[in-house]
Amino acid sequence: MGALASFNEGRAIPHIVDRLEDPCDRAAAAEALLAFGRAAIPALGATLAERRPSLEDEAPVSAERRADAARLLGLMADRSVVPRLCSCLDDSAPAVQLEASLALVALMSMEAPDRALALLAEGLKESSVVVQARCADALVVMGDRAIPHLLSGGGPRPTPASGLRRPADDARQVSVIEILERIGTEASVRALQDFLRDRSSLVWDRARRALEIFRRMADDALIYRCLLN
Numbered sequence: 155m156g157a158l159a160s161f162n163e164g165r166a167i168p169h170i171v172d173r174l175e176d177p178c179d180r181a182a183a184a185e186a187l188l189a190f191g192r193a194a195i196p197a198l199g200a201t202l203a204e205r206r207p208s209l210e211d212e213a214p215v216s217a218e219r220r221a222d223a224a225r226l227l228g229l230m231a232d233r234s235v236v237p238r239l240c241s242c243l244d245d246s247a248p249a250v251q252l253e254a255s256l257a258l259v260a261l262m263s264m265e266a267p268d269r270a271l272a273l274l275a276e277g278l279k280e281s282s283v284v285v286q287a288r289c290a291d292a293l294v295v296m297g298d299r300a301i302p303h304l305l306s307g308g309g310p311r312p313t314p315a316s317g318l319r320r321p322a323d324d325a326r327q328v329s330v331i332e333i334l335e336r337i338g339t340e341a342s343v344r345a346l347q348d349f350l351r352d353r354s355s356l357v358w359d360r361a362r363r364a365l366e367i368f369r370r371m372a373d374d375a376l377i378y379r380c381l382l383n
Contacts, residue, residue, distance in 0.1 A: 164190070167187070167197045171194075171197045175218065176215075192232055198223045205220070217247035218249065224239060224242055228257025228258070236261055243258075255273040258270045259271075259295060275303040275307060290336075298339055298342070300333070308330035309345075309349075310351055311353060311354070312351040327354070328360050335364040343365065
């Protein structure tokens with residue numbers, strides 16, 4: 155497949171896109187499509203809407219192909235695909251929704267739609283650590299715009315009335331705290347302060363440590379200004 159790209163054999167692109175369904179060929183197919191560059195965009199865009207059915211709904215490999223196509227479109231650095239990716243934010247396949255959201259942040263940065271940010275915040279619940287990390291990185295890029303979405307499902311729970319706590323709740327909130335720490339703005343510090351009211355010792359201790367880092371940074375900045383004077 156790489157040889158076809160090196161010879162710029164564009165007629166092969168649709169066939170290579172189909173190889174995204176094969177776990178054994180997927181990495182090589184993705185590499186070849188990236189090598190084709192913008193010539194691959196029409197075929198990748200078309201395959202986003204091509205749901206191949208199984209006995210019940212869409213075949214899993216079909217959703218995987220479409221999700222990888224969304225990921226590759228995000229790497230193409232061509233904003234002409236933005237409308238097509240936006241249409242995937244309400245796709246029936248969660249993997250397609252998530253990859254479209256990540257691609258839109260990569261292409262649009264601060265102009266990415268709120269729906270994409272909400273999906274990325276939900277992506278912090280994914281079982282894959284790699285997916286969690288990709289979502290976290292994208293949310294950090296979005297800065298203060300990401301904060302309401304982070305807090306919507308992973309904010310502090312100060313009272314028993316908030317409901318039964320599960321270990322996964324603590325893990326989600328710690329992830330949110332770590333992202334707020336990386337955002338590092340006044341708004342994120344205010345959000346971190348709210349976590350000091352959380353009834354989980356694990357959560358409030360992680361928030362306390364994050365705030366301590368900001369306090370030391372502020373003290374260091376004050377000392378530095380004093381030395382300059």
